[in-house]
């Protein structure tokens with residue numbers, strides 16, 4: 001617990017669970033997994049208790065690196081769309097290995113799916129689901145290049161247990177099948193070794 005944090009007592013937890021407005025000026029709660037903080041009365045989905053951090057006020061939560069919820073506006077100001085999109089992108093970066101429908105991302109980021117879809121696309125130039133796909137393909141590229149894991153294992157590791165769908169998406173995005181991509185990488189490496197070998 002950092003110095004500004006307060007304990008999550010049962011009373012405070014009860015206030016969060018019941019969205020009790022009477023506690024709004026007594027504390028705010030932050031959610032470790034998303035980096036967002038809320039008033040006790042916020043109507044967003046109730047976080048897991050172990051991810052909740054309690055602060056006396058918004059200032060301390062901000063000082064600890066959390067950002068205000070777009071829905072309950074604990075600082076009284078509207079969270080800029082850029083910051084909200086960044087929170088959603090960060091959430092995707094941290095959760096792409098599991099199922100990630102728009103609804104889940106929106107709930108975690110304390111907004112409506114419709115609003116997130118529009119805002120994210122406008123700021124990031126790609127929809128949330130497009131960003132999820134890009135993230136998964138980029139991670140798969142890394143794993144193909146740096147490990148000997150099977151394509152099926154890599155597909156599962158990047159949150160796409162349906163291998164056929166994974167291969168289709170990978171090819172559509174990179175122009176290569178996963179196997180071609182890996183082979184291409186090792187051919188390049190061989191080429192470099194040979195070049196280095198002839199140099200000296």
Ligand SMILES: [Zn+2]
Pocket residue numbers: 037038039042043044069070071072073110
């Ligand atoms: Zn909130």
